[in-house]
Amino acid sequence: MKKTAAVFLTLLLAIAGIGLPIWLAIEESERQAYKAESVRALGFASDILVRADETGRQARGGVDRLKALHADNPCSPAAIDLMREIDLGSSYLQAIGYIERNQMLCSSIAGQSRVLDLGPPDYTTSAGAAVRRQVRFPFAAQNSFIVLEFDSFAAIIHQRLIVDMANSEPDIALAVLSLEDPAPIIVRGKVKPEWLRRLGRERQVVFVDNGSVVAVVRSQRFLTAGVAAVPISYLESRSEAVARRLVPAGLVAGVMLVAAIMLLGRQQMSLPNAVKMGLRRKEFFLEYQPVVELATGRCVGVEALVRWRRPTGEVVMPDLFVAIAEDNGMIVRLTGQVLEMVAHDTRHWLAAHPDFHVGINVAPADFYAGNLLLRLQETLEAMGAAPGNLILEVTERGLMDPVVARENTANLRRHGFALAIDDFGTGYSSLSYLETLELDYLKIDRSFIEAIGTGAPTSQVVQHIIRIAKDLGLRMIAEGVESQAQADFLRKHGVQFGQGWLFGRPVSFGEVVRQMEAAELAEAALVRAAG
Ligand SMILES: Nc1nc2c(ncn2[C@@H]2O[C@H](COP(=O)(O)O[C@H]3[C@@H](O)[C@H](n4cnc5c(=O)[nH]c(N)nc54)O[C@@H]3COP(=O)(O)O)[C@@H](O)[C@H]2O)c(=O)[nH]1
Secondary structure, three states, X not given: OOHHHXXXXXXXXXXXXXXXXXXXXXXXXXXXXXXXXXXXXXXXXXXXXXXXXXXXXXXXXXXXXXXXXXXXXXXXXXXHHHHHHHHHHOOOEEEEEEEEOOEEEEEOOOOOOOOEEOOOOOEEOOOOOEEEEXXXXXXXXXXOEEEEEEOOEEEEEEHHHHOXXXXXXXXXXXXXXXXXXXXXXXXXXXXXHHHHHHHOOOOEEEEEEOOEEEEEEEOOOOOEEEEEEEEHHHHHHHHHHHHHHHHHHHHHHHHHHHHHHHHHHXXXXXXXXXXXXXXXXXXXXXXXXXXXXXXXXXXXXXXXXXXXXXXXXXXXXXXXXXXXXXHOOOHHHHHHHHHHHHHHHHHHHHHHOXXXXXXXXXXXXXXXXXXXXXXXXXXXXXXXXXXHHEEEXXXXXXXXXXXXXXXXXXXXXXXXXXXXXXEEOOOOOOHHHHHOXXXXXXXXXXXXXXXXXXXXXXXXXXXXXXXXXXXXXXXXXXXXXXXXXXXXXXXHOOOOEEEOOOOOOOEOHHHHHHHHHHHHHHHHHHHHHHO
């Protein structure tokens, strides 16, 4: 991936990874704030309605008691005494009086000596109550009152008593609306009568309009509704307060998420760099796996297998880094280090054992590099060994180009090196193609050895491979031999060599030598005992 693309992707990831939790936190704070302000608005609307309903109940009850007196004179001293008793006993009624032709003739108000002109009602409810919304009396000229008139008796109600709530937040609008007349009965602040339409048939409704969270609650007793409108600024400051709590949490979550993703990405992305550094610091080392002659069980050679010891001490297997080295143009350098290490590890042994061979994995890029022969000759010189001591293991992938493959295999063999086709059976080489190449060994892939005797569909393949090798005149090395039964089968079918855990796991060259010497000693002891 190009560097700019990686930077762009990282930026995108950071924006998305940090932005998303923050956006979710903001959304959640707005949702929580809206919910809280809706509950508050509904609370105010319900409270004002409770007060209005109670006022209506007290007015109706007072009038009923006065009517029950059946006084010939509704303004008799007994009637006025009863009016005063009702007035004193009710929390929402300011006074109660008697009306004729829009004039209040008498009332519970102490000292009412003259007739008070009320003017005509604003409207009359379907239940027969005449409603006057704004009546001013000489005894309290600065206040306005509601007068509810039933059957000529009137309840006088102080508006402020009903809307006397949320006084510390005067910008919260409150109202009692009639469902029969558009003008509010009682109102504090700005209330739109058309909000009632939103109620429909519902008992209550909450919505946002005109910069407010509005709640409307219908009375269960009268044709009225309580309304409260909480300015949106309350919602915003509540949302900000919640956001102040949630956004840092979202930010932390986002940063952690992005850091985790980037760390993972870096671990992945930096592997080629780590391999490069490993090559520079010479962190690679070799293990050698014995190759035995199946007929005698004698170790006739080894395969050199590369490993990587990271600075952390962790040992990484080639499956992970060989492909990275191949994909990033470092495999030729890696093979170079393998050759140096083989020369260093095996030179004394090979000088004394000219028949012993070391298998070296040659990657396709090595094969096509053009200087393989020269590098091999330098290695031999350092080892003091003959070309026949090395078996170059090339995969089918490395032999894909017929021209280069033919030329290189022929050239290497001309110079005395032995060649093996590795992991045979896993690629697409045909018998006729292999016939055109100069090879010495065929290594049968582990997957076919594993299948021997299992009855699996691939269990028969090994016999075909053995036939191909015989047809081509190639010697065979079976890879991954783990059981004696596999070894017996292979020997019986003419496979000359085996490599696998049955004979030995990959270990240091010193350990291979120690094992070979121990085997030799044991054999000598056996011979002596037999003799
Ligand atoms: N280009 C290079 N490729 C290399 C080099 N060194 C190794 N490799 C290739 O890496 C692949 C994995 O190798 P490794 O993990 O070392 O595994 C080898 C053996 O340990 C394993 N093996 C051997 N016997 C058994 C067995 O009985 N059971 C079992 N489960 N595994 C076993 O097989 C691997 C040997 O494979 P091969 O080379 O095909 O003989 C592998 O493809 C290596 O080729 C290097 O220096 N350069």
